[in-house]
Amino acid sequence: MQTHPLLHQMQLTFGIEGGEIYATLEWVLAHARRIGLTLLELKMPPRTPAGQHTAVAMHVAARQAEPLNLFVARLENGVDLTELRYTVASVATCTDGD
Numbered sequence: 001m002q003t004h005p006l007l008h009q010m011q012l013t014f015g016i017e018g019g020e021i022y023a024t025l026e027w028v029l030a031h032a033r034r035i036g037l038t039l040l041e042l043k044m045p046p047r048t049p050a051g052q053h054t055a056v057a058m059h060v061a062a063r064q065a066e067p068l069n070l071f072v073a074r075l076e077n078g079v080d081l082t083e084l085r086y087t088v089a090s091v092a093t094c095t096d097g098d
Contacts, residue, residue, distance in 0.1 A: 013058075013085050014055075016053070017053055017080065027079055035071050037060040037062050037067055038061045038062065039060055044056045
C-alpha cells in the first residue's frame with residue numbers, strides 16, 4: 001500500500017503587467033521550486049502584446065500546507081503581481097491497493 005505524497009494543492013491565478021513577463025514568471029517558478037512545491041499545471045495565453053496584462057494560472061502541490069502558505073506570502077511581497085487569487089485544498093489520502 002502506497003500513500004500519495006502530495007496531499008495539499010493550490011490553484012492560483014495572477015496577472016503580470018508590462019514587458020517583464022518571462023522574468024517575473026521565472027521568479028515565481030524559481031520560488032516554487034526552492035520551497036519544494038510540485039508544479040502540476042501552468043497556463044498562460046500564447047501571445048500577449050508587450051506592455052499589456054498577461055493572465056497566468058498555476059496549480060501546485062506539496063506534502064504539507066505550510067509551503068503553500070509561504071509561497072503565497074512570497075508572491076504577495078516579492079514581485080509586482082496583479083489580481084492574485086488562490087484556493088488551497090487538502091486532497092483525500094489515496095492508496096494503491098493490490
